Amino acid sequence: MNTERSFAAPRTFPDAYIEHWGCVYLEPRNNLLLRARVAMFETFLLAPERHLRRIERPRRVTVSSCGLLPAQRDVQRRLDLQEAFIEMVDCAVRAIRGESHCADGRWTEKLKHRTWPRHRGRRTTKEAT
Numbered sequence: 673m674n675t676e677r678s679f680a681a682p683r684t685f686p687d688a689y690i691e692h693w694g695c696v697y698l699e700p701r702n703n704l705l706l707r708a709r710v711a712m713f714e715t716f717l718l719a720p721e722r723h724l725r726r727i728e729r730p731r732r733v734t735v736s737s738c739g740l741l742p743a744q745r746d747v748q749r750r751l752d753l754q755e756a757f758i759e760m761v762d763c764a765v766r767a768i769r770g771e772s773h774c775a776d777g778r779w780t781e782k783l784k785h786r787t788w789p790r791h792r793g794r795r796t797t798k799e800a801t
Contacts, residue, residue, distance in 0.1 A: 683717075697713055705727040706723060
């Protein structure tokens with residue numbers, strides 16, 4: 673019977689190999705750095721020397737001209753946009769507030785009646801007097 677697999681079969685290692693590299697992987701400093709790089713024990717066993725060389729090298733850190741890391745720059749840009757948006761909304765609300773009022777959570781314009789002024793009492797005309 674010919675059975676084909678769509679994935680590679682897992683590699684098996686001798687017990688001595690697993691115990692030796694298991695102690696290296698579980699060493700507190702190595703374990704912390706390997707987990708920070710999301711290296712699981714199974715992937716560590718495939719190339720332990722390469723993983724250990726990677727954790728010994730410092731990570732490349734790029735600092736921009738403004739002194740912030742790229743992720744910090746993104747956060748700062750979002751905060752700046754949020755502050756600008758809040759300022760624009762406050763400015764718009766102040767402009768609307770003078771001419772409008774809020775009823776049931778909706779801003780509505782005040783009614784401005786510009787009708788001819790009403791006179792109280794009867795009008796007198798020149799012909800009647």
